[in-house]
Amino acid sequence: MTEKANIAVVGTGWWATTAHLPALIAHPRVGKIILVDINPEAGRKAAAKYNIPASQVFTTVAEAKAAYPDLQGAIIAVTHHAHTKAAMDSLEQGLHLLIEKPMTIHARDAWAICEKADAIGKKILMGYTFPYLAHIIKAKQYIDEGLIGEIEYVACSMSSITYDLLKGHPEKFEPPTGYVVTGPTQQTYSEPLVAGGGQSVLQVTHLAALMFHLAPELRAKTVSAFTNNLEAKVDVVDAFTVRMNTGALAIVGSTGNIGMGDAGSVEVHLHGSKGRILVDGFTGEMFMRLHNGREEHIPRKDPGYPGDVPVDKFTEIILDGAEPWFPGKTNGLYTVELLEAALRSAEQDGMPVQIADLYK
Numbered sequence: 410m411t412e413k414a415n416i417a418v419v420g421t422g423w424w425a426t427t428a429h430l431p432a433l434i435a436h437p438r439v440g441k442i443i444l445v446d447i448n449p450e451a452g453r454k455a456a457a458k459y460n461i462p463a464s465q466v467f468t469t470v471a472e473a474k475a476a477y478p479d480l481q482g483a484i485i486a487v488t489h490h491a492h493t494k495a496a497m498d499s500l501e502q503g504l505h506l507l508i509e510k511p512m513t514i515h516a517r518d519a520w521a522i523c524e525k526a527d528a529i530g531k532k533i534l535m536g537y538t539f540p541y542l543a544h545i546i547k548a549k550q551y552i553d554e555g556l557i558g559e560i561e562y563v564a565c566s567m568s569s570i571t572y573d574l575l576k577g578h579p580e581k582f583e584p585p586t587g588y589v590v591t592g593p594t595q596q597t598y599s600e601p602l603v604a605g606g607g608q609s610v611l612q613v614t615h616l617a618a619l620m621f622h623l624a625p626e627l628r629a630k631t632v633s634a635f636t637n638n639l640e641a642k643v644d645v646v647d648a649f650t651v652r653m654n655t656g657a658l659a660i661v662g663s664t665g666n667i668g669m670g671d672a673g674s675v676e677v678h679l680h681g682s683k684g685r686i687l688v689d690g691f692t693g694e695m696f697m698r699l700h701n702g703r704e705e706h707i708p709r710k711d712p713g714y715p716g717d718v719p720v721d722k723f724t725e726i727i728l729d730g731a732e733p734w735f736p737g738k739t740n741g742l743y744t745v746e747l748l749e750a751a752l753r754s755a756e757q758d759g760m761p762v763q764i765a766d767l768y769k
């Protein structure tokens with residue numbers, strides 16, 4: 410097949426220049442790469458690093474599509490509060506979307522994006538990564554085969570080294586070799602009006618999406634939560650309790666304050682009527698124990714970080730009509746619902762929040 414996907418990257422900051430652009434450039438099925446950033450300097454810097462002609466750099470998606478009518482998809486990699494506008498602008502131009510996490514801050518916005526995409530027949534892939542790992546694919550296969558039965562209880566826990574980002578110190582997060590083009594700005598993950606939250610929207614979003622991917626029948630119904638900002642303006646430590654639509658119960662917790670160099674954990678432990686299964690996206694571990702005594706264990710071994718896979722899956726959606734692994738309307742939306750309800754609950758000292766109330 411010689412057909413190639415023409416893709417715009419909307420938001421050319423830290424993550425786009427670190428993960429998406431190298432993946433696009435290396436991909437044999439990607440044709441034109443278009444850059445869009447409201448900050449022209451950000452677009453220029455990314456273009457210079459990756460030898461993209463200035464004629465392919467824009468400040469709006471509308472201008473990009475006008476200049477390149479054969480554009481087919483957009484990768485939304487802007488700051489959290491800008492996701493909704495960037496996604497809507499791109500749908501306006503008739504593009505399929507790969508949206509970075511979290512899909513949006515508010516469930517109503519995520520729902521509106523999904524409805525618009527459906528109305529024009531475009532697909533949404535969420536930019537999650539952990540479920541592409543082999544040990545997690547194995548766990549999902551067992552769960553889909555019904556080995557652990559009906560999910561009754563889920564324990565999710567994530568610890569990661571994000572505290573400096575949440576406090577507005579991206580320079581402390583810089584790898585020894587330096588940022589590829591740029592790091593996130595001071596505000597990206599620390600200012601509530603830009604970030605829309607802290608560890609919850611930056612990291613728990615991965616954890617919750619992994620749970621909803623492994624057990625897609627679950628959707629939060631009621632959430633009660635506490636958060637602690639430590640010395641940041643946004644949440645750093647989170648403890649949520651969730652009642653699902655199926656009656657299953659979940660606890661979802663996280664901290665961004667572990668020591669540099671610590672790989673941390675992103676652990677989803679599902680307990681069903683016939684057994685339990687645990688996966689950890691950071692350590693590579695998978696453990697299954699069924700009520701009938703069967704056990705299976707994949708021991709800890711660094712599984713790497715599949716940051717380039719979303720681009721590959723996105724090209725399959727554009728060129729082959731493939732279905733998204735993490736669709737906006739289920740995986741993206743359900744995750745936003747849980748996080749928005751949790752942050753609302755935490756503001757009210759743990760008062761239970763009904764998901765239905767997010768839409769009133």
Ligand SMILES: NC(=O)c1ccc[n+]([C@@H]2O[C@H](COP(=O)([O-])OP(=O)(O)OC[C@H]3O[C@@H](n4cnc5c(N)ncnc54)[C@H](O)[C@@H]3O)[C@@H](O)[C@H]2O)c1
Nearest residue numbers: 420422423424446447448451486487488491509510593597
């Ligand atoms: N999947 C992962 O592992 C992973 C890792 C890091 C970041 N991310 C996600 O990537 C996204 C971007 O994060 P980042 O750290 O690169 O942020 P950043 O602040 O470094 O870059 C964001 C860029 O978006 C631009 N922008 C803002 N609003 C815009 C708009 N309306 N239209 C066009 N451009 C706009 C900004 O000018 C900036 O250049 C976030 O959603 C973040 O959570 C994902």
